[in-house]
Amino acid sequence: VITLGIPCCYFISMYLHTNLLNVDIKEEGFIFTKFYQLYSKYYPNNPLPSEEFLTWFIGFFEGDGTFVIGKHEKYLTIIQPAINKHVLTYICSNLGIGNIDVHSKGNNTLSWSVKNHRQIYLLCLLFNGNLVLPTRLYQLMKFIGYINLILLKNNVNIIKFKDYIKRPSLNDTWILGYTDAKGTFSVNMTKLGTYRVKYILRERYECNKGVLEYILGLFSKEMLHRPQDSKAIMGPGSGSLGAVTQHHNTPNIWLLYIIDNNCKYILSYYNKYKLISKKIDTYNMFRDILVSDSINLNDIKYISKSMGNINRALQG
Secondary structure, eight states: OGGGTHHHHHHHHHHHTSSOOOOEEEOSOOOOHHHHHHHHHHOTTSOOOOHHHHHHHHHHHHHHEEEEEOSSOEEEEEEEEGGGHHHHHHHHHHHOOOEEEEEETTTTEEEEEEOOHHHHHHHHHHHTTTOOSHHHHHHHHHHHHHHHHHHHHTTOOOOOOOOEEEOOOTTSSHHHHHHHHHEEEEEEEOTTSOEEEEEEEEEESGGGHHHHHHHHHHHHHHHHTOTTOTTOOOOSSTTOSSEEEEOSSSTTEEEEEEEGGGGGGGHHHHHHSOOOSTHHHHHHHHHHHHHOSOOOHHHHHHHHHHHHHHHHHHHO
């Protein structure tokens, strides 16, 4: 029984503190069969959450969620600034599980948490085999190890852990959910009186860098499919819209960034799939500047300030 916990901690430590990326990738879409089967059994009167929502939710949880392993409690939670309360309500209403509570009055944050054992089991089935970030895979391994120990003690079938990750695409909503958690749309004024448009995704740990590079590759293909647009500026690496680099001030933080006119190649995805968080407001302003043929500098200054206020509120 002890081995259920120890290997998980060992693999997480080994994985997060080395540059080795020894994880399998399944070249297939997100699969929700087992989740749907159990959800229908637990909640026969509830409508099934859509695949579009579930894929968004996985991306959002991988960005902002936490597997909590306390001495007395094991549960899942997502903490958000109050400005994003509607996101937690959206999750709660679509899944039909979990509770929303005040997390910190001082920081003005709320939390959505799932502590019911049956509901935790259900979410483990959802995440198992459907995660994208390598670090999240090994965090789930550890979490499932503890949950399986509880299941064994209660003579319940354990969860067979799936030790591989998936790849998102521009035809699903994982990147959308991840952007709602980790993305930034901004317009910044320069000292020369001009402006820069920026799209950024950020993530911790070098072992997750490959996911950011993969997402950048997906958006770069959008550019290659439209070679008639001569305004695209190649980033580092042939055929790349931008770059993935280490944050210059913060160790172990990696940034995917696309700037200025190249940002036009992400618009088709975010126009097709709508952001749920307050970032939809910054995206709309970001998009309007990119597609406008005539916008004056005073308007851009106002938009830049508005976007900055929202981004700061989201960061807490």
